[in-house]
Amino acid sequence: MGNGFVQKDHGNIVMFESPSFNKTGLVRHGFSARIGGAGKKPYDALNLAFHVGDDPETVIHNRQAACRILEADLSHMVTAQQVHGSNIRVVGWEHAGAGSLSYDTALPETDGLVTNVPGLLLATFYADCVPLFVLDPIKKIIASIHAGWKGTVSGIGAEALRKMSDVFGSNPGDCLAWIGPSIGRCCYEVEEMVLDKLKQQYRWWGNVATPSPNGKVKLDLPSANRNILVEAGIKLDNVEMCHICTLCNQDMLFSYRGSQGVTGRMGAFIILRANPD
């Protein structure tokens, strides 16, 4: 499955990680697979999101298991009520625990989290949408970004980089990015309307869209997000892509489309280490 990721087995829980992020020694991070948790069908097993209809106690149990792997405290987790928008929030200790034990307390209308605070665990949740991590190893800033097609069309990856520059003085040319598992071009068929919106925004739209025989279009959302990050100043060589399709790998991963919309969510977790190597 390519080399833009490393698969780590922690007992029966599996996390996908970025080899280049690991090399920096600055963060602990991972994108969880669906296996190894306590959830029952259709949320089996490591569902990490409250809003999908799973038993909240099970979600908390699963989150605690993920936190143990990340050597993080659940009370230091920050989550958002993801709405397929392009709002990026800079978060600090005052946000620690937001949404960690209930959906109601998650940060409203937010799809990207940025911090410079070591020990704060940024957590976003997925089933087909594209998870993006950005790490500025010079200024020691991290971002976790949820990019579905709407977020992609509005350039949420570029928005996160802008926020990192404005607030912390990050230079995109210094930054590393990782694009985790999501629905791939193989499986992501969209309506003409989605393609039209992409065409209005990006001259390279033709590189990420393939016509289907049925008149619809297959879209490569991970590559679109890579293009957006590169246009915003990240070096192409500094963008790692996972190239794992959620819908093709439902034994390992949750897929919204693959389950007609009723399923669990995987977690994208990243935390700046307090005492890097």
Ligand SMILES: [Zn+2]
């Ligand atoms: Zn696929």
